[in-house]
Amino acid sequence: MDEEIDTRKINNSFLRDHNYATEADIISTVEFNSTGELLATGDKGGRVVVFQREQESKNQPHRRGEYNVYSTFQSHEPEFDYLKSLEIEEKINKIRWLPQQNAAYFLLSTNDKTVKLWKISERDKRPEGYNLKDEEGRIRDPTTITALRVPVLRPMDLMVEATPRRIFSNAHTYHINSISVNSDYETYMSTDDLRINLWNLEITNRSFNIVDIKPANMEELTEVITAAEFHPNQCNTFVYSSSKGSIRLCDMRTSALCDNHSKLFEEPEDPSNRSFFSEIISSISDVKFSHSGRYLMTRDYLTVKVWDINMESKPLETYQVHDYLRSKLCSLYENDCIFDKFECVWNGTDSVLMTGSYNNFFRMFDRNTKRDVTLEASRENSKPRAILKPRKVCVGGKRRKDEISVDSLDFSKKILHTAWHPNENIIAVAATNNLYIFQDKVN
Amino acid sequence: MINTMECAVDAQSLISISLRKIHNSRTQRGGIKLHKNLLVSYVLRNARQVYMNEKYAEIYRMQQYEEVMTVCNEIQELNPLDLVEDCEEQTGDCCGSANESASLCGALLPVSHQAPAVQHLQPSSACSVPLALQSEEVCKAPEPSFYRSCCAEAYPVSNCDFSPVNNMHCNKTTVLDLDTHVVTTVENGYLHQDCCASLQQCCQGAQSPAKKRKLDFGYYVSEIEEVPDFTPCKRAKFEDSSYASTEPLDTSNISNLISIFGSGFTGLVSRQADLEQALNGQFCSKQALASLGAWTRAIVAF
Numbered sequence: 001m002d003e004e005i006d007t008r009k010i011n012n013s014f015l016r017d018h019n020y021a022t023e024a025d026i027i028s029t030v031e032f033n034s035t036g037e038l039l040a041t042g043d044k045g046g047r048v049v050v051f052q053r054e055q056e057s058k059n060q061p062h063r064r065g066e067y068n069v070y071s072t073f074q075s076h077e078p079e080f081d082y083l084k085s086l087e088i089e090e091k092i093n094k095i096r097w098l099p100q101q102n103a104a105y106f107l108l109s110t111n112d113k114t115v116k117l118w119k120i121s122e123r124d125k126r127p128e129g130y131n132l133k134d135e136e137g138r139i140r141d142p143t144t145i146t147a148l149r150v151p152v153l154r155p156m157d158l159m160v161e162a163t164p165r166r167i168f169s170n171a172h173t174y175h176i177n178s179i180s181v182n183s184d185y186e187t188y189m190s191t192d193d194l195r196i197n198l199w200n201l202e203i204t205n206r207s208f209n210i211v212d213i214k215p216a217n218m219e220e221l222t223e224v225i226t227a228a229e230f231h232p233n234q235c236n237t238f239v240y241s242s243s244k245g246s247i248r249l250c251d252m253r254t255s256a257l258c259d260n261h262s263k264l265f266e267e268p269e270d271p272s273n274r275s276f277f278s279e280i281i282s283s284i285s286d287v288k289f290s291h292s293g294r295y296l297m298t299r300d301y302l303t304v305k306v307w308d309i310n311m312e313s314k315p316l317e318t319y320q321v322h323d324y325l326r327s328k329l330c331s332l333y334e335n336d337c338i339f340d341k342f343e344c345v346w347n348g349t350d351s352v353l354m355t356g357s358y359n360n361f362f363r364m365f366d367r368n369t370k371r372d373v374t375l376e377a378s379r380e381n382s383k384p385r386a387i388l389k390p391r392k393v394c395v396g397g398k399r400r401k402d403e404i405s406v407d408s409l410d411f412s413k414k415i416l417h418t419a420w421h422p423n424e425n426i427i428a429v430a431a432t433n434n435l436y437i438f439q440d441k442v443n
Numbered sequence: 444m445i446n447t448m449e450c451a452v453d454a455q456s457l458i459s460i461s462l463r464k465i466h467n468s469r470t471q472r473g474g475i476k477l478h479k480n481l482l483v484s485y486v487l488r489n490a491r492q493v494y495m496n497e498k499y500a501e502i503y504r505m506q507q508y509e510e511v512m513t514v515c516n517e518i519q520e521l522n523p524l525d526l527v528e529d530c531e532e533q534t535g536d537c538c539g540s541a542n543e544s545a546s547l548c549g550a551l552l553p554v555s556h557q558a559p560a561v562q563h564l565q566p567s568s569a570c571s572v573p574l575a576l577q578s579e580e581v582c583k584a585p586e587p588s589f590y591r592s593c594c595a596e597a598y599p600v601s602n603c604d605f606s607p608v609n610n611m612h613c614n615k616t617t618v619l620d621l622d623t624h625v626v627t628t629v630e631n632g633y634l635h636q637d638c639c640a641s642l643q644q645c646c647q648g649a650q651s652p653a654k655k656r657k658l659d660f661g662y663y664v665s666e667i668e669e670v671p672d673f674t675p676c677k678r679a680k681f682e683d684s685s686y687a688s689t690e691p692l693d694t695s696n697i698s699n700l701i702s703i704f705g706s707g708f709t710g711l712v713s714r715q716a717d718l719e720q721a722l723n724g725q726f727c728s729k730q731a732l733a734s735l736g737a738w739t740r741a742i743v744a745f
Binding site (some may be wrong): 276 | 493
């Protein structure tokens with residue numbers, strides 16, 4: 001697929017010119033809404049930035065629907081749990097949009113402990129002509145009022161305001177890693193390391209625990225939940241992935257507590273590949289249903305796998321993301337990179353998969369043609385509106401001109417979060433504190 | 444079976460790296476990350492498995508060598524010339540296997556003799572010299588120095604340094620009869636009467652409290668208890684050679700870490716756990732400590 005770059009460097013830091021990123025600006029989640037009109041990002045500083053796609057205009061056809069900042073707000077603040085003497089990070093772990101039901105937009109954003117429902121609405125009219133206060137807002141002396149008038153709405157500059165409508169707190173002992181909105185648009189679930197809770201979007205003081213894998217004796221803990229998602233169409237079905245590399249599909253109709261799975265997707269481990277780090281690299285970092293609901297995609301440290309819901313014994317397809325790292329696991333363990341949690345996304349038609357890697361590389365796999373491509377999100381290597389050039393990592397032996405060797409990869413530049421527009425070939429790629437938006441080439 | 448070939452660092456370094464990670468996670472912002480610590484504990488467990496396997500392989504090799512040397516000693520009187528040749532062959536096997544995994548053999552040796560650890564066989568004259576020494580101390584457990592003595596220069600055998608080595612053989616029971624001062628070794632069910640109770644005393648210095656008892660099982664029990672403790676002794680010896688690159692961890696931090704690990708994951712999530720878990724943790728910490736076994740003591744040593 002040819003790509004045209006439309007680069008946005010969104011840096012909320014005051015020090016715009018420097019190369020280093022303040023940690024608060026590191027993007028921690030990226031999500032398109034259901035129409036693709038809005039794109040939300042969350043960062044480590046607890047802020048949410050929402051971009052809106054421009055209306056396509058006939059005057060400037062080459063600026064085909066670019067994304068501009070629409071709203072910025074502080075979603076979460078750092079908190080302190082006095083009981084446990086723990087600081088609660090304000091980092092936004094996940095953002096999920098609700099389907100649009102009126103003029104306002106709603107999204108759920110979560111940090112480690114608290115989920116918040118935000119309403120983002122526009123205001124472009126302002127009432128003028130108050131009786132009791134003047135234009136600047138000062139209270140008028142009632143004795144000076146001789147006549148009454150009805151305030152009228154006058155147009156004003158567009159203002160986008162975000163207000164927290166619901167705060168869902170105190171339901172999770174462990175760190176929340178996922179949220180997922182149900183297709184019934186009434187409920188959603190929040191997932192931490194050991195439990196999954198079901199909420200009604202309207203009710204904040206009660207949630208229902210639907211999965212609990214906490215052992216009676218914590219000494220016996222062997223796995224944690226790493227991600228969970230509702231089925232896109234069936235409101236009773238959801239899946240959750242574990243650190244042991246298995247995925248469980250559960251049906252909420254079977255029982256109130258879905259500890260027993262309906263299906264277990266697991267691939268037996270290859271004994272010849274066993275190493276010190278086998279458990280780490282088999283831990284699933286992300287699980288996503290396909291838009292059709294027929295397939296599941298999972299991401300572990302080195303691969304992306306596609307599973308058919310109807311086949312539990314092994315994945316349908318396995319794609320190697322960066323297998324050249326298999327011999328480097330030791331150093332990746334020492335520098336903590338082996339714990340990085342990469343996400344994965346489907347395109348709108350479920351034919352292409354995308355996931356991130358190191359050195360600001362991200363990979364796409366075409367399921368039909370079985371071709372894959374490695375692209376780079378960096379300003380140095382590409383100019384705006386230029387076509388992205390495929391990159392290649394050379395695994396030893398002679399290095400060709402454009403290739404990069406494994407040892408030259410920059411492991412501090414990792415792409416963990418990416419998003420794909422629900423209908424079009426527009427992708428958003430978060431590279432540390434920068435957001436890149438790429439579109440398909442227009443002929 | 445864990446494939447360690449692709450790993451640049453050995454099991455011991457991995458253990459220390461993992462412990463450092465767990466220790467650092469306690470002070471990280473946002474609280475202890477359960478998932479990450481769980482994964483680190485898996486690496487710790489794998490590294491420990493490999494470490495223990497290597498250790499037991501060493502012991503087995505040592506034991507084999509010891510049996511070979513015993514055979515050599517027994518036929519020594521028959522024909523000195525034959526003995527030298529036999530010994531060369533036997534030690535050739537032993538040293539040959541040492542060549543394959545030099546790090547393990549070398550690791551057992553005193554630091555000062557690391558350099559010539561893996562050498563070609565010396566000429567037969569060098570071989571005969573330490574063997575003469577051996578005839579006088581046949582009841583002594585062969586020390587690691589013997590392992591090399593045919594390969595390189597003669598090493599003056601010291602007495603008590605390697606006493607725990609003697610206790611590695613789980614199938615060997617040594618009994619000192621306090622009345623007759625006769626030392627008896629039961630090996631694989633066969634009885635050998637050894638000499639020199641005094642020498643035996645020296646060898647088994649670590650067991651002196653148990654000697655007071657006349658009963659056999661007193662020795663046996665203390666021997667078994669000694670088995671896990673060989674690790675710290677060994678560790679202290681080759682610490683210099685093996686881990687030049689590892690920074691020594693603070694002792695107080697290590698004991699804290701052990702208390703975390705002693706209570707399993709309850710220790711890790713003690714800040715996050717509900718009240719009832721705190722009780723569970725204390726209840727089970729002893730059990731967990733027992734299961735941790737030798738590697739915990741190994742950590743204490745360094």
